[in-house]
Amino acid sequence: MPTYHLSETELSSWVNAIMATQPVIGPVAKKSRFVFDRLEDSADLRLDYDTTILPPKKAFFPPKQDLLHFDASGVRGAIKPESKVLFGVHPYDIKAIHMLDVLFAEGHPDHAYLANREATTIIGSSVQNHYQHAFFGTASPSVPVQGHDAFLTKIPDGYTLDILSEKGRKLIEGQNFKPASAEQTAASEKVNEDAKANCPEKLTYTSEEIKAKLKASWDSPLWEEASQDCFSCGSCNTTCSTCYCFDVQDTWNIDQKSGKRYRRWDACMTTEFAEVSVQGGTENFRETKAARYRHRMMRKAAYLNDKLGGPACVGCGRCSGACTADIANPVNFIDKLMKS
Amino acid sequence: MGKAKCAWFDFTSCEGCQIEMTNFGEPFLELLEHVQPVEFREAMSEKAEEIDVAFIEGSFSREADRARLEDIRKRAKIVVAYGACATSGGINALKNHQDREDYKEFVYGKDKDMPHLDTQEAKPISAAIKVDYEIRGCPISRDDFVNVVSQLLHGTEKVYIPSYPVCVECKLRETVCQYDQGGHCLGQIARAGCGAPCPADGIPCEACRGLIDHPNLEASVKVLKEKGKLPARWAESKARMFTANLLPDAKAD
Ligand code: SF4
Ligand code: SF4
Ligand code: SF4
Ligand code: SF4
Numbered sequence A: 001m002p003t004y005h006l007s008e009t010e011l012s013s014w015v016n017a018i019m020a021t022q023p024v025i026g027p028v029a030k031k032s033r034f035v036f037d038r039l040e041d042s043a044d045l046r047l048d049y050d051t052t053i054l055p056p057k058k059a060f061f062p063p064k065q066d067l068l069h070f071d072a073s074g075v076r077g078a079i080k081p082e083s084k085v086l087f088g089v090h091p092y093d094i095k096a097i098h099m100l101d102v103l104f105a106e107g108h109p110d111h112a113y114l115a116n117r118e119a120t121t122i123i124g125s126s127v128q129n130h131y132q133h134a135f136f137g138t139a140s141p142s143v144p145v146q147g148h149d150a151f152l153t154k155i156p157d158g159y160t161l162d163i164l165s166e167k168g169r170k171l172i173e174g175q176n177f178k179p180a181s182a183e184q185t186a187a188s189e190k191v192n193e194d195a196k197a198n199c200p201e202k203l204t205y206t207s208e209e210i211k212a213k214l215k216a217s218w219d220s221p222l223w224e225e226a227s228q229d230c231f232s233c234g235s236c237n238t239t240c241s242t243c244y245c246f247d248v249q250d251t252w253n254i255d256q257k258s259g260k261r262y263r264r265w266d267a268c269m270t271t272e273f274a275e276v277s278v279q280g281g282t283e284n285f286r287e288t289k290a291a292r293y294r295h296r297m298m299r300k301a302a303y304l305n306d307k308l309g310g311p312a313c314v315g316c317g318r319c320s321g322a323c324t325a326d327i328a329n330p331v332n333f334i335d336k337l338m339k340s
Numbered sequence B: 001m002g003k004a005k006c007a008w009f010d011f012t013s014c015e016g017c018q019i020e021m022t023n024f025g026e027p028f029l030e031l032l033e034h035v036q037p038v039e040f041r042e043a044m045s046e047k048a049e050e051i052d053v054a055f056i057e058g059s060f061s062r063e064a065d066r067a068r069l070e071d072i073r074k075r076a077k078i079v080v081a082y083g084a085c086a087t088s089g090g091i092n093a094l095k096n097h098q099d100r101e102d103y104k105e106f107v108y109g110k111d112k113d114m115p116h117l118d119t120q121e122a123k124p125i126s127a128a129i130k131v132d133y134e135i136r137g138c139p140i141s142r143d144d145f146v147n148v149v150s151q152l153l154h155g156t157e158k159v160y161i162p163s164y165p166v167c168v169e170c171k172l173r174e175t176v177c178q179y180d181q182g183g184h185c186l187g188q189i190a191r192a193g194c195g196a197p198c199p200a201d202g203i204p205c206e207a208c209r210g211l212i213d214h215p216n217l218e219a220s221v222k223v224l225k226e227k228g229k230l231p232a233r234w235a236e237s238k239a240r241m242f243t244a245n246l247l248p249d250a251k252a253d
């Protein structure tokens, strides 16, 4: 598929052109951080963002989402997919979205997820600034960056734009972009390779070595030790690119005659996550914070590898930054584990 | 679903939760359609013999109030304690950790020995009578109140309240963490349900809804000191503001 070259001006007029036809969700500043939000003005787009508080999956898998509405006349589905463009997604988050696509489609496919995902066009973006905990250069290296529709790379004299799918091609209809030169294409390849190499944090073991060590360490005293300061707050799950668990609740509306069923991102690090009803009460099958800490690491680096073609951690570093106790960082933990 | 006979009572409190209820606004009136007020803070001359739901605000802080509470319990099918004062002792319970003569002198000055000003330690309503449901918070939040009342009106046996901490709700609304701005916060150990409005408004969570079931207090003190840069004494007593009766060093009766 073709690669184009865009100047800064061409980029903003293109973004304006898309915004005229459908909502565009992109990175914008929020105090000292960034968040994906619906653009009101193309000038708010911050492609120089390091990372966002929540991952971009929220554009089609919102933190809180109504699934059904009901009243005396019956039940109606609440999923109303709306065409939208998710603009400026970093390569590690593109990988994570593809992992979610796989996980939500298998077994009993999650139609609420799939319908909203299908309605979304994803335009990736090169990493211009690294989040202080990023290690995407060494995380899940066997999993390709895939499933997106176009990719924009910042090079010294503007941007290159790779069109990768029919959805992506549709977005540039009517635009008069020039094809990128061989030098420009080479420059963009270098930018994306350098971004991986320049991550501030690095895993120094292969995915296979880590998985084998994890599986052999079920009874390690390290779990207890590493989770000593854990709050069971779930911030390492709720900010994670690849987490996909949710809780479902039914509630009445204030009129007490109608109501809804909604879902909310859940977090396996909280105590109630593994609590289930049993005869005569409840039972928690991961009672201790050490067991929950172990579970999360296993989920990220061992359990899902076969299904996804690599570990379910893309190295965004969000968990490391979100953990107020400073214990969620996978790089630090894996280092300690491998040396144990 | 018939109308539920409801009554409101208040004990030691600032009455802020009642005010908060009147602030709930227009949609709240829809809820009132399902409710028949039969007694309101003695403002209604009638005294109801039978009450479906009794809402009690304020803490139990005078032995003399026990008889009144027992009388409410006798008449009410369901007792709901609402607000931090009623569910944990709230701000009032701060005095439980101070010298009795000191705080009496500080608050009442020369009148401190008047018999009607004598109080005991501030306790939740459940220290005097059996409480069926609790609505936490200082003040209570609308959604929480509506959620509990809806479930009572529909006869749900077990009312679900989150046992996860405020951080979950804070992250889900994508608030910039207090700790990313050089601040401090108790959100990691505070019980959720409020929707994390305080960090979203730029102020720390003070755990006004009490703590989660297994709060990691040691880690909280450590993080408040090391990251939140609070002086040791402040870090150590921080979690007490709304939860004096719930902490391990709480005074017994
Ligand atoms: S485990 Fe951490 S670094 Fe890995 S994808 Fe999740 S948030 Fe990112
Ligand atoms: S089990 Fe835990 S780590 Fe895995 S997706 Fe669910 S919340 Fe995330
Ligand atoms: S590891 Fe950190 S972020 Fe995760 S639950 Fe524990 S304290 Fe919270
Ligand atoms: S601001 Fe407070 S509640 Fe929000 S994530 Fe940070 S510590 Fe948790």
Ligand code: SF4
Binding pocket: B137, B138, B166, B190, B191, B194, B195, B196, B197, B198, B199, B204, B205, B206, B207, B208, B209
């Ligand atoms: S954020 Fe904390 S202090 Fe604010 S209402 Fe919620 S529990 Fe109370």
